[in-house]
Amino acid sequence: MQTTNKKMDPSNSIPAFFAGRSIFVTGATGFMGKALLEKLLWSCPDIHEIFLLMRPKKKMGIDDRLRHMLTSPIFMRLRETRPKALEKLIPIQGDISAEGLGLPSVERRVLIERVSIIFHVAASVRFNDPLKDAIIINTRSTRDICILAASMKNLVALMHVSTTYCQSDKYIVEEQLYPSEVDWKKIIRITETLNDSVIEPLTSKLIGNFPNTYTFAKRLAEGVVADYAGILPIIVFRPSIVISSVDEPLVGWLDNFNGPVGMMVGAGKGILRVIYFDSNTNADFIPVDVVIKAMITSTWKRGIVTITRDPSIHVYNCSSSDIRGVSMSVIVDLGLRFTEKIPLENILWVPQVVIASNKYVYYILTLLLHLLPSLVIDMFLKFAGKKPMLFKLQKKVYAANNALLYFLTNEWKFKNKKMLTLLTDISATDVNDFGFDYAAFSVETYFSNCIVGAKKYLLNEDMNKVKEAKIHYDRMYWIDKCFKIWILIFAIWFVLNFNILPTNTGLYIPMSKVFQ
Secondary structure (H helix, E strand, O other): OOOHHHHHHHHHHHHHHHHEEEEEEEEOOOOOHHHHHHHHHOOOOOOEEEEEOOOEEOOOOOHHHHHOOOOOHHHHHHHOOOHHHHEEEEEEEEEEEEOOHOOOHHHHHHHHHHHEEEEEOOOOOOOOOOOOHHHHHHHHHHHEEEEEEEHOOOOOOEEOOOOOOHOOOOOOOOOOOOOOOOOOOHHHHHHHHHHHHHHHHHHHHHHHHHHHHHHHHHHHHHHHHHOOOOOOOOEEEOOOOOOOOOOOOOOOOOOOOOOHHHHHHHHOOOOEEEEOOOOOOOEEEEEHHHHHHHHHHHHHHHHOOOOOOOOOOOOEEOOOOOOEEHHHHHHHHHHHHHHOOOOOOOOOOOOOOEEEOHHHHHHHHHHHHHHHHHHHHHHHHHOOOOOHHHHHHHHHHHHHHHHHHHHHHHHEEOOOOOHHHHHHOHHHHHHHHHHHHHHHHOHHHHHHHHHHHHHHHEEEEEEEHHHHHHHHHHHHHHHHHHHHHHHHHHHHHHHHHHOOOOOOOOOOOHHHHHHO
16 A cells, blocks of 8 residues: 555545445443544544444433433534534444344344444453453454444444553563464353353453453453454554543543543542552553544554455554653652642642552551541541541542552553554645644643643533632641641650650650640
8 A cells, every 4th residue: 555645645535534434333432432433523524424332321211321421521512513413423222241232133234234434442441340241341242243344245444442451461562463372252152151150260260361351351352353354354453541632622631530640630639648559660641532543544544455355454552652651650740740730629638649669568558548547537527427438438449559550560562663654644634633643742731731631521620719729738738747747746755755765865755745
């Protein structure tokens, strides 16, 4: 495929490629799914329709769920300037965890007849899912997507969204598929036929060296698409940790607490006070708008060569470690600095974080700085007639931290030459909408915007109340100082009065004298 010829032919532009097409998206209500829908409708305005796999939830039908989703801030520019574009979103009832995607026969036939591009984004990203759930949602659904895709007469591209961490047993991950030592068909059969009580004791043996069921199931999913590569035009797209947007469609937009921004929010609220990781370890994160542009561009690139019956799988690592490394300690420092400058509302304590590089030190500090203080505060809340809540919250923080330990204490190199080459493949007219020069932006500005975005879109805080938040922050700062001084004075008194020091010092300081 000659890049120069492509650039000279306007019909090879990305919007032209997507024009008139029907698209099928799974995981549309998730973080990346919403960003994908918004970008497709905004930058490829002549798309014919986008079918969304959705299931009823919490007494809401799929139409109600779609209407509710479209109230998200990410769709604001479409609502305000192109509201009719949102009418192209068509919910299809189904369930990613059901066999055959839970698609009724009529809807299935519609997809087979009309769809030419599939984005399989849906996944369970919970690290501690039971193996049965992880396999059903992340592996079997991929098989069912491939079965559906094989029936489509007009299919030109099937994107499977994987993760760079599905190859976590390799510290250098190339943009290629790796052979799996486990048969995905056999694992699916096991999870379908055995109940949880039988599977649970076998989990550690089945997943082997994988840190959790999520990465294991996603690795098997790559085995699925590898087996279908001969008959389907597949793209395997592996993002690393996907976090807040740089600027599109909103600066700092995020709708979940995953990754480093969630840690910043936890620290900024005074809840997260100790983290276990190697301070020199680089964090591989990628902004969601960069991810979405790369997804669309790589789908376009695969689609325009489908007519050649190219049987190869296009694999992309959408990562940052080979572009710009940022250590975890730098991220923590930036988070503390920006949450002092732009404080979060109603912080529980002044933000302070201890980085523990030793696991045993981490456990001791977690007990002293997280669990015991939360028990004391909950006790006072209970005496005051209020509902205790902090210990339960700290248990969740502890569980989340433990789930991340493997990723915070190891470092990988995700090679991304193919992803970066996408920049040179697009035409000059597409650069403004689909260019993603990640190396060019300021890390400090970006994380400052992440904090502002978290306040606005995650915590729903009023940016006009930053002054009041700052007053509360300063109050907690001085309370913290006074508390530490009191602890220091008490410690000195205790040492001097309980024979901790040699007895011949002649020193004795009554407690009454300490506070005179």
